[in-house]
Amino acid sequence: MTDGAKPAEPGSDRRGGRRRDDRRRSGIVRIAAVGDFHCGEEDAGRYREAFARANDEADVLLLAGDLTRRGTPAEFRVVAGELAEVRIPILAVLGNHDHESGEAEAGLAILRERGVHILDGEPFELDRRIGFAGVKGFIGGFGRWTLTSFGEHETKQIVAATLEEVSRLEFALRRLSTPQRVVLLHYAPICDTVIGEPEQIFPFLGNDRLVEPIDRFKAAAVFHGHAHHGTFRGRTPGGVPVFNVSHVLLKNEGVGEMYYLFDVPLENAGAPVEEPEAAAASA
Numbered sequence: 001m002t003d004g005a006k007p008a009e010p011g012s013d014r015r016g017g018r019r020r021d022d023r024r025r026s027g028i029v030r031i032a033a034v035g036d037f038h039c040g041e042e043d044a045g046r047y048r049e050a051f052a053r054a055n056d057e058a059d060v061l062l063l064a065g066d067l068t069r070r071g072t073p074a075e076f077r078v079v080a081g082e083l084a085e086v087r088i089p090i091l092a093v094l095g096n097h098d099h100e101s102g103e104a105e106a107g108l109a110i111l112r113e114r115g116v117h118i119l120d121g122e123p124f125e126l127d128r129r130i131g132f133a134g135v136k137g138f139i140g141g142f143g144r145w146t147l148t149s150f151g152e153h154e155t156k157q158i159v160a161a162t163l164e165e166v167s168r169l170e171f172a173l174r175r176l177s178t179p180q181r182v183v184l185l186h187y188a189p190i191c192d193t194v195i196g197e198p199e200q201i202f203p204f205l206g207n208d209r210l211v212e213p214i215d216r217f218k219a220a221a222v223f224h225g226h227a228h229h230g231t232f233r234g235r236t237p238g239g240v241p242v243f244n245v246s247h248v249l250l251k252n253e254g255v256g257e258m259y260y261l262f263d264v265p266l267e268n269a270g271a272p273v274e275e276p277e278a279a280a281a282s283a
């Protein structure tokens, strides 16, 4: 089986990845994914060239939230500027930092004006073979220690907010008519990809209630951020590969300067996706 992600092949472009037409002919869609680059106003121009490389290296760019530091409109405008030269489809969810200033709606409008498709429960079909569903996700923890809806109203509100995210992800996955489905989140859906962070904060890094629809709809892969010092890859109980694509983590792991590249095979779409010996070429 293949992880979607395959080692770079000979005879390809300067970074070892095959050109888009070749990829499509051989039944592959290449995803570039990154989260948590946290643009501040002083970062204008910092990532522009790196993002522009995705035009040659990938078929679609996924942004896994925490695009900004404090979620101000000025910071969202910087993000839009960094993406100015990207011509492939850009799909995004927001992260907690993007909500900090209470101006997420203004931020979303800026991103949409740039042409970014916000996957906040609204699915996206790249073509008839592969589609994308995403939500921010939320906190609550993992396994038998998951926060439960018991006690104070405020506790129940947290659990309800998480369940609402799960429900919206399920609905978005159901709306996709494509055989291959990819999931984008900000918060982690499994514990394995937050390992490396202090154990005391695991409950604030994600919630494994998000796994149920991911496994039920047999997603090809999941990309998330938020746990900057977590673990790069893991798997759901159902075997779906999960990648923590926090920007700092990609750099520390040596799997991408700006984003991680992952190939989804379109032949045999819907079949389980496995991981190769080596990760795909990365920027």
Ligand SMILES: [Fe+2]
Pocket (backbone or CB within 6 Å): 036, 038, 066, 095, 097, 225, 226, 228
């Ligand atoms: Fe972050």
Ligand SMILES: [Fe+2]
Pocket (backbone or CB within 6 Å): 066, 095, 096, 097, 186, 225, 226, 227
């Ligand atoms: Fe975050």
